[in-house]
Structures are given as C-alpha cells and as structure tokens.
Amino acid sequence: MATTDRIPLVHASLGERELAAVAEVFASGWPAGQGPRGKALENQLAEHFGVADAVALSNCGAALHLALLALGVMPGDEVIVADYSFPAPAQAVRYVGAVPVFADVRADTATVDPRSVADLITPRTVGVIVVDTVGLPADYAELNALAGRHGLFVVEDAACSVGATYQGRPAGALAPVACLSFHGRKGATSGEGGALLATDPAIAAHARLRSAFGITSIFDQAQVVGLPIPTFTEIGYNYKLSDIAAAILQVQLMRLGEFLERRVAVAAHYAELLADEELVTLPQVPADRTHAWQSYLVALDPGVDRAAVAAELRGQGIGCGHGTWASHRQPVFEAKQTCPVSADLFERHLAVPMHAELTMSQVERVAEALRTAVRSARGRSRGPGRATR
Secondary structure (H helix, E strand, O other): OOHHHOEOOOOOOOOHHHHHHHHHHHHHOOOOEOOHHHHHHHHHHHHHHOOOEEEEEOOHHHHHHHHHHHOOOOOOOEEEEEOEOOOHHHHHHHHOOOEEEEEOEOOOOOOEOHHHHHHHOOOOEEEEEEEOEOOEOOOHHHHHHHHHHHOOEEEEEOOOOOOOEEOOEEOOOOOOEEEEEOOOOOOOOOOOOEEEEEOOHHHHHHHHHHOEOOOOOHHHHHOOOOOOOOOOOOOOOEOEOEHHHHHHHHHHHHOHHHHHHHHHHHHHHHHHHHOOOOOEEOOOOOOOEEOOOOOEEEEEOOOEOHHHHHHHHHHOOEOOEOOOOEHHHOHHHOOOOOOHHHHHHHHHEEEEOOOOOOOHHHHHHHHHHHHHHHHHOEOOOOOOOOOOO
16 A cells, blocks of 8 residues: 555644744854743743643643642542543652552543542542543643632643633633643644743742753853853752744744644544444543544443454554553552443543644545445454453
8 A cells, every 4th residue: 555545643844934933043153942932932832821830841740740749639538630631740640659540431521520530539648630531621620629619720631622612611721730642643743842821920830840850941051141051959950941832832832723623523424424333332521621633532342343344444544543541550559449320431432633734635535435344343352351331
C-alpha cells in the first residue's frame, strides 16, 4: 500500500507560519527557555483563558507536578484522580509522596463521576485532579461545589481539551489551577510542551520558580547592569519551555479556531456515517459543553474482538488505538480499588483517526472499514482480561 493511502491516527497541523516563527527565534539569539517568546506566550495564554497568570512548561506532567507542589500536597496526603486517563495525574501525585485514589467515571461521557469522588473523600483527602477525558470537560459545577464543601483543591487536567467549553467557559479555566498539554496530538502543539494556568498569581509564581531550578529567569538576569548572582533557596526542576516551542505555540493558538472547526466537522461526519451501526457506541457530548476532539473513541459491543478490528484497520493502513487507560489497573500503582466503568471502557474503546488534516473522503473510508471490521469480528473470543459488565 502506498504511503499516501495511509490514514494516520494523529497528525500535527504545522506549516510555514510556524517555521517562520522559529526562524525569528533563531535570529534573536535566544532559543532557550524563559526568553521573550516564552513571556509573550504566557501573556497570550493568560489573556486567552482569562486567568491571572500562565507558566509555559516543558509538558503537562511537569505542570501537574508543580501544581501539587504549589498547593502544598505532602507525603501521605490522598489526592483523588480520575481513573480513565493517561496515568500522568496519578504519577504526579506519587512524585510528591502522596497517595492517588482512583475515582470511577460516567459510562456515557467517560469523565469522572462526581458520585464516585464523593464516596472516596476521607480525612486524608486534600484535593481532586479532574481530567477532561480525551477533550470533553467533566462536571465542574458539581465537582467544584463538592470540593468547596470539603475544603479540597481542584486541579483541571485540560491536557486534551484546549478549545472545548463547559457552560460557556473555556476548558483550562474551569478550576483554580489548570494544566495544559501541547503534545503532537493536541489541538495546538509544539511537538511537546505544556502550561500551568492559575487564578492565584502566587500559585503561578511558585510554579515558575520551581520550573527553573528554583531561580529566576537567566534571560532577565542578563538584562540587569552589573553581575547579579542568583541564590538557590529551594529544590527546583528543569521544566522550562524553550523559546523555539513558545514561538510555534503562539502561531498555533492563533490558528486554534481553524483547527477546532475541522475536528468538529470530522466528528460530525463520523457520527452521521456510524449512527445506525449497532455494534458501535458513539461519543456523547452533554448539551452544556463542547468537545475539543483530541481523540475520537468508539465503544465496541462486548461481543466484538477489538484486537481483530484493530488488526483489520491497520492492515488497510488506517491508524487506530486502544483509547486511554484504566489507571487503577496499571501495576505501578498497586491499587487495591476497582473502577468497573473505567475498566469496561478500557477493554472496549477504540480510537480511530482524528486530526485537523483529515479529509471527508478519508473519514468515509475509515467509517466503512470500521463497519466491516466490527461485523467480521463479532462473536470472536476476546481472550483473558476481558472486563465483565
């Protein structure tokens, strides 16, 4: 099969405007982090999301780590995390010596279930990390109210949801602290990258200092007449975002509406083409929010062999994936809990191509191939590890 016939699962929308921005950074002589382009990006992010401050970082995992440090999470504290997610939130909790407690998700939206969160609160609970699952915001009205009653912090993991909204507000501004990702499959990307957004400037200032080994910007220090010598007063990390990546993201954020419009059109066409397929359940989006469509996940009927479907699609040059993770089932966490909805979705979800470069004819080819594959794979044994329902 020719390379041009392949339909990748993900594809970054990067072009000449981004290259021109990078060339400007090269000419400036400052490609490293916390330079003028990084500062400009932070201002752009703060304005776009309507928050007090933004800190440009190397990735979303760094943002989650710094958020927990800034919020004062201590060893032995419990932090409730959404279970059906890339495991970065739970790993960040472990970075600070705290205990991740996994909350199950809603069967219809795959976002964290507020009832599950409420059931998990103990005297050791200090906060909740809410995940906007593959681009769909969670139930923030209920979750923020619940946290307020119990004196807990809320962190929004908006890694997948830049461009989405909840009750008219942008994802990334739905909790006092939010963490963004600019990984290559996101709606706006610099290949890798992230940001921390905060309504409290003190939280952002703490994160910014810790992101650069615990000292202020070397670029800023170089602008001072004389020879300022920084003092290291606390342990920090190298979580800075380069000015090269910041310049790319400045362009990407300006193009975000264009990319989102294309992704929404792709999702709508999938929904139209697969609406009558009984072996596939399509994503659901409640009326009070919009989806960023980082990924398009379909849930296969329990009688369909997902591995067989994936093999058939990949054999035709169509990219696909398993969806995301039931984090509590990952051996690294040694969790004693069960999250049955998350575990079931982990077994049945299939990600099909979703990005801003897809053509409608490619979407039609994917939908037809998926329809044929699931019918062919119906009734086959899915082997050990299949979740019970």
